[in-house]
Amino acid sequence: MAERLYEELGLVNTREMFKKAMAGGYAIPAYNFNNLEQLQAIIGGCAESNSPVILQVSSGARKYANQTLLRYMAKGAVEMCRQDLKSNIPIALHLDHGDTFDICKSCIDYGFSSVMIDGSHHPYEKNIEVTAQVVEYARKYDVSVEGELGVLAGIEDDVQAEHSHYTDPNQVQDFVKKTGVDSLAISIGTSHGAYKFKCAPGDVPPLRFDILEEIEKLIPGFPIVLHGASSVVQEYVAMINKYGGKMENAVGVPEDQLRRAAKSAVCKINIDSDGRLVVTAIIRKVLAENPSEFDPRKYLGPARDELKKLIIAKNTNVLGSAGQG
Numbered sequence: 525m526a527e528r529l530y531e532e533l534g535l536v537n538t539r540e541m542f543k544k545a546m547a548g549g550y551a552i553p554a555y556n557f558n559n560l561e562q563l564q565a566i567i568g569g570c571a572e573s574n575s576p577v578i579l580q581v582s583s584g585a586r587k588y589a590n591q592t593l594l595r596y597m598a599k600g601a602v603e604m605c606r607q608d609l610k611s612n613i614p615i616a617l618h619l620d621h622g623d624t625f626d627i628c629k630s631c632i633d634y635g636f637s638s639v640m641i642d643g644s645h646h647p648y649e650k651n652i653e654v655t656a657q658v659v660e661y662a663r664k665y666d667v668s669v670e671g672e673l674g675v676l677a678g679i680e681d682d683v684q685a686e687h688s689h690y691t692d693p694n695q696v697q698d699f700v701k702k703t704g705v706d707s708l709a710i711s712i713g714t715s716h717g718a719y720k721f722k723c724a725p726g727d728v729p730p731l732r733f734d735i736l737e738e739i740e741k742l743i744p745g746f747p748i749v750l751h752g753a754s755s756v757v758q759e760y761v762a763m764i765n766k767y768g769g770k771m772e773n774a775v776g777v778p779e780d781q782l783r784r785a786a787k788s789a790v791c792k793i794n795i796d797s798d799g800r801l802v803v804t805a806i807i808r809k810v811l812a813e814n815p816s817e818f819d820p821r822k823y824l825g826p827a828r829d830e831l832k833k834l835i836i837a838k839n840t841n842v843l844g845s846a847g848q849g
């Protein structure tokens with residue numbers, strides 16, 4: 525019998541969530557968090573919209589927030605959800621873009637219920653080797669594992685690639701079989717960050733749904749993950765620019781394409797940049813309009829409240845996960 529270390533924190537792995545999402549034609553939101561206010565907004569928004577949720581932590585977030593503190597933040601979030609918000613939504617804690625066996629192992633040992641081993645920067649055989657090694661360890665603790673084939677463009681703290689390489693459908697069956705992963709992140713034209721396309725928001729080229737469809741045929745019913753799926757909400761980009769920021773040509777994935785993806789075998793949609801934009805926009809606005817304000821609660825509070833609204837809107841109008849908790 526596997527020893528589920530994460531059960532002590534009240535968490536679940538992603539297997540059941542993905543099964544239901546696949547059958548129901550919706551996607552589970554995976555929201556990144558680094559601090560208290562983001563976590564409050566994610567749990568509050570998902571409890572209010574009755575959506576299952578994957579709390580996602582990057583290795584950069586882990587360094588920023590401290591791994592021990594993160595463990596108890598996740599535990600506290602689950603307890604707040606159950607006791608104060610009276611919600612029973614399933615909650616997973618997931619490592620985003622783990623790039624070595626060691627970081628995946630450490631997260632499993634700390635109580636994460638799901639990990640991503642991102643071996644996409646390695647040659648194919650090495651990707652299989654490191655992914656299979658993580659799966660073998662994760663099985664002992666019934667932790668779900670996400671692998672990745674193909675490379676997304678985008679420059680962030682710990683996720684860097686200048687050019688994207690679409691996933692080669694010819695590799696997916698072999699990869700899934702040899703590694704034993706529970707889900708697969710693919711590259712079909714999304715990228716990380718707030719500058720995804722070099723065109724106006726209305727002229728964004730369609731994602732490569734042809735590649736997704738080919739993959740779906742080759743591994744039917746297998747959960748697919750979409751990274752780089754922020755829509756880069758223009759209202760918040762405009763607010764940032766209005767209140768002293770400089771974010772020219774920030775463009776994301778149009779919501780109708782995300783809706784289409786959510787109805788397919790895409791069971792998990794990763795959103796980080798949209799949350800960052802909201803928080804920055806509101807903090808800039810509050811501080812610009814109240815220059816003498818110096819109580820962090822007065823700008824972090826409104827930022828948190830707006831982020832919660834965005835999360836409810838995403839779950840309801842884009843992912844279709846609202847009401848599925």
Ligand code: G3H
Nearest residue numbers: 582584585680681682796
């Ligand atoms: O995909 C990357 C996530 O947005 C995390 O970004 O490494 O800057 O925390 P980060």
Ligand code: 13P
Nearest residue numbers: 717751752753754796797
């Ligand atoms: P965005 O930068 O589009 O929010 O993507 C986040 C992500 O893929 C986290 O893994």
Ligand code: ZN
Nearest residue numbers: 716751752794
């Ligand atoms: Zn990602």
